[in-house]
Amino acid sequence: MHDKNGVGLSVLEQCRILKLPRATYYERRRFEAERQKKKAGENKTRLNRAKIVINEWSTHSTYGYKKMSKHLKRLGYDWAGEKFIRNLYKELGIKGQKPVFKTTRSGKAPYGKFPYLLRNKLIAFPNQVMATDITYIKTPWGMMYFTAVIDLYSRKILSWRLSDSMRTDFCLECVREAFEKYGVPAVFNTDCGSQYTSGEFIGLLKSYNVEISMDGIGRCKDNIFVERTWRTLKYEWIFLRDYRSEEELRKLLGEFVRFFNNERIHQGLDYKTPDEVYREGSFPSAIINKMAA
CATH class of the missing domain: 3.30.420.10 (Ribonuclease H-like superfamily/Ribonuclease H)
Incomplete structure (x- = not known):
């Protein structure tokens, strides 16, 4: 706040004009300083988490946000909820890749072909x-x-x-x-x-x-x-x-x-x-x- 000559007013003069206790002024300044500090801390935390996600995605590039969330939680990152990872994927412009299947060419079968036995078969244990x-x-x-x-x-x-x-x-x-x-x-x-x-x-x-x-x-x-x-x-x-x-x-x-x-x-x-x-x-x-x- 300045006077008509452009000279800055003291805190005491500003509070007198606004009819505010000086304690209120200092409390507001303290609140703003803490808010900015908290915001800076949150931004730093988010940046560090984004780096972790990018690093894991670089070697698990087919993981969508759901699987990436599960993967990170297995590594001990409890903050990696699906909503957070989904929003981060969107923000970073990344997503799980969707490859296609190859086709198989049939060869000649001089000894005959066998039927497919796995349709509707319950596979219930290893080595079955x-x-x-x-x-x-x-x-x-x-x-x-x-x-x-x-x-x-x-x-x-x-x-x-x-x-x-x-x-x-x-x-x-x-x-x-x-x-x-x-x-x-x-x-x-x-x-x-x-x-x-x-x-x-x-x-x-x-x-x-x-x-x-x-x-x-x-x-x-x-x-x-x-x-x-x-x-x-x-x-x-x-x-x-x-x-x-x-x-x-x-x-x-x-x-x-x-x-x-x-x-x-x-x-x-x-x-x-x-x-x-x-x-x-x-x-x-x-x-x-x-x-x-």
Whole structure:
């Protein structure tokens, strides 16, 4: 406040003109100072939390706000409610990526094809049903092929192999390793690719007395959990990282398997990791029924 000559008035003069006690003036100044300090603290806290979310999103870029909220709470960040993460995603202009599924080509079946056994089947415990498939990885030096055996109850990757060709033997090695390390399943599901309809592959499964199940032609959803694993592999891992040799790619894949089994939470597993569900051997029946549908 200034007088008619532009000279600033003292606090005493201002209070006299406004007919306010000086205590009120100082109380208001104290209140404003505390409010600004509180606001600055809140902004700093929000900025620090935003940095945490951005850091986690950089390695979990397919997580929508709901899954990111669950993930952060598992890490001990109790402030990471769905509403907060949703608003922060909107503010930062980020969202979970939505990759697409690949299609599977059918191979010739000189030994016949087997029926699909998993429709409406209740998968109720680990090692009851295992599945496998092959996915393509385009590299600077040519195409590479990745295969894995997955436990359908827990989504855990039990074994994996990388090859520079679509030969049958690397698929056989992958299956043998899974059976030797984790036991033989009741049912084993594949697609109708030539590797899986070959005499060698069918003979291996029959030698273990395993029931053989095969996806319908053109029905990638019959092997949906394996397809989702490939999606995660590519969009949360391979496409976000650099590799310059087969050795580096192989190391990268090993790191992915450890991450996928031990760290990555799944909505369909009640926001647990595959390894947790595999070891515990149980999770809500509603989830089991959803898997089997």
